[in-house]
Amino acid sequence: MKKIPSEIEKTFKSIRKEQQGCVELKIIKNSYCVRRATSIWDKKLKKVRKITEHLGVIALDGTFKRKVPRRGIHETTREIFEYGNGLLAHYMLKDVEEILSRSTPYSTELVTYAVIKAIDPKPIRLLSSRWEKLYLSKEMDVSLSPRNISSVLSRVGAEVSLWYELFSKLMGEGDIILYDLTAVLTYSETIKTAEKGRNRDHSYLNQIGVVLAFSTSTGLPVGVEVFPGSMRDIATIRDFRKRFPKKDFGFISDKGFSSYTLLDDLREDMTHYVVPLKKNSVYMDPRWLRWKGPFVYRGRHVLWAKKKSDYGITYFFDDPKVRGDQETALLKSVKKGTITLEKFEEKRKLAGIIGIISDLDRNGEDVYDLYKSREDVELAFDALNNAIDSDKTYLRTEEGVRGYYFVSFIALRVYFSILRRLREKELTSKISVEEVMFELSKVMKIREKNGKEYFAKIPKKARKIMELFPEVFYT
Numbered sequence: 001m002k003k004i005p006s007e008i009e010k011t012f013k014s015i016r017k018e019q020q021g022c023v024e025l026k027i028i029k030n031s032y033c034v035r036r037a038t039s040i041w042d043k044k045l046k047k048v049r050k051i052t053e054h055l056g057v058i059a060l061d062g063t064f065k066r067k068v069p070r071r072g073i074h075e076t077t078r079e080i081f082e083y084g085n086g087l088l089a090h091y092m093l094k095d096v097e098e099i100l101s102r103s104t105p106y107s108t109e110l111v112t113y114a115v116i117k118a119i120d121p122k123p124i125r126l127l128s129s130r131w132e133k134l135y136l137s138k139e140m141d142v143s144l145s146p147r148n149i150s151s152v153l154s155r156v157g158a159e160v161s162l163w164y165e166l167f168s169k170l171m172g173e174g175d176i177i178l179y180d181l182t183a184v185l186t187y188s189e190t191i192k193t194a195e196k197g198r199n200r201d202h203s204y205l206n207q208i209g210v211v212l213a214f215s216t217s218t219g220l221p222v223g224v225e226v227f228p229g230s231m232r233d234i235a236t237i238r239d240f241r242k243r244f245p246k247k248d249f250g251f252i253s254d255k256g257f258s259s260y261t262l263l264d265d266l267r268e269d270m271t272h273y274v275v276p277l278k279k280n281s282v283y284m285d286p287r288w289l290r291w292k293g294p295f296v297y298r299g300r301h302v303l304w305a306k307k308k309s310d311y312g313i314t315y316f317f318d319d320p321k322v323r324g325d326q327e328t329a330l331l332k333s334v335k336k337g338t339i340t341l342e343k344f345e346e347k348r349k350l351a352g353i354i355g356i357i358s359d360l361d362r363n364g365e366d367v368y369d370l371y372k373s374r375e376d377v378e379l380a381f382d383a384l385n386n387a388i389d390s391d392k393t394y395l396r397t398e399e400g401v402r403g404y405y406f407v408s409f410i411a412l413r414v415y416f417s418i419l420r421r422l423r424e425k426e427l428t429s430k431i432s433v434e435e436v437m438f439e440l441s442k443v444m445k446i447r448e449k450n451g452k453e454y455f456a457k458i459p460k461k462a463r464k465i466m467e468l469f470p471e472v473f474y475t
Contacts, residue, residue: 007062008032015064019055032058077449081135084443084462084473088436089115090136091472092417096410099169103162108142109152113407118414119437124149135445153403163406164243167223171215176250176272176370177222178214180377181236182384210405211236212384212412214377216252216370219420221380224409226402238265250274250360252374263311267359274370277355279347283314284355291318295365297372304364312359315367323352376416383415383433384408421468431465439465 004012004025015034016023022037034055042049056066090097093111100107112131116122122130128144131137156162171177213223225243227236237251250272266273277284289305296302303318330347333339339347356371418433443466444456458466466473 004032005060008058008060011058011062011064015055015058023055024052025058034058034064079447080456081138081445081447082133082441082443083135083445083455084440084466085119085437086115086134086136088418088440088469088472089118089414091469092118092414093410095170096166096413099166100162103165104156104159106152106156108140109144109149110156110407110410112136112140112142112144113149114410114414117407117411119441138447150400153407154397154399155403156406157397157399157402157404160243163224167213170218170220170222172217174250174272175218175222176216176252176274178216178252178374178377179211179237179240180253180374180381181209181211181227182381208401209236210384211240212377212380212409213240214374214380216373219376219423220416221409221412224405226405237262241266241269241271252370260311263357267311272359274356274358274360274367276371277314277357279350281355283309283311283357284350284353286316286350286353289316292364295368297365297368302368304368306364309357311357313357313361315356315358315364317354317356317364317368319352319354321352322354326351379419380412380416383412425468427468436465436468 008025012025012032012034019036024035024037026033026035034057036053036055037050038053039048039050041047054067056064058064090111093114096114097107097111100110104110113127115134115136116127116130119134120130124146127146127149131142131144209227211223211225211227212221214220215222223240225236225240227239237253241251251266252274253276263273263275286305289307291303291305294301294303300319300321304315306313306315308314327348330339330344330351334341334344354371356367358367360367415433418436419428422428422431422433422436439459439462442459442462445453446456447453
């Protein structure tokens, strides 16, 4: 070995005192390397073999640079999957899956995509990665590649008969259907149904219309359709109704659908209807009414009456709380000078009065409940826009967009199935559907390399949620 610089030699001597065993200095590629040397007996070679461990390098100025230990990632052979959320979502789609399996070869892709959308909405390019985290991925063989899913959405979007066969089977006999339309922005210039139109925010943009139909008997969505963005609401209900192969159902709509021409069509088609009246309707005349008495709705007493009209029966409801709010609003308008006292006296006659026209002859409380249940449609659109993350789309084809909302509709069935159970247990003020899915994601299943499976420790809150669905987790 060539002569060692004094600074390096001094440092090396210091290192030898600190380190145990045989420490040596070796020049490798002009670097002064410090190594620990030891020896072992090699049984195979039947001789002593030297083993060295690199400790670091001494710089020319005598600085010792210790070897930085490698921090490798130690992988386990076991796999850990989210179990509870996937099991619940899939269970809630058993009826849809059974119908689709007899109607289309893409039932597995549709159900799988809907499960992911209900649990944790992801863009198409991330579906496969999200699916791998679920234990369901070990039980269902499906391709979620962007190319395959895009193809499936386009094919399903073109199969109109498939849609309405499913919708009709999800509806009950004589079901009353809630119905509403919302505008959805689209950023694709190749979709023919995307037309300029004003949405509820008064924005004049490229948009498509998405219709949701909701069952009052099951509390679940039973239909969806995509219409041109500029199509009027009343036109959509006519078109939607004509496409159903099953006709024994009815519609509950909002004030935007108060069209007497539409009522004529519904009567001719023997379709039931529950339609609220506008304040200026000729049928909104509460004179000579004989009030039948009050009922309680959400802690408030509501007075009701009914009388026959050209379109069936007109129901009147007098809500004191609503009346007080509306009279207060009218008085503010008088103070601002936007209406006169004479106009105030005229308008206050109908303050708090809700008019509903229907071909159904029922108790007033039942009709009021039917009308108020349309709030579920508004909740469904909120879930569609937020929880299910379908408020806008970048898909490039009309068929692809239709397929996308078909999957979103299926995912909504999961959302409202869970919500229905929370309502039954009176827990909606304490826990949301999103929280149910989040807590159940903590129910993990572990799979060892040898195939052995077992559950990780289940958190207390997750176990309580599991108890809300005994048919899913305890059968």
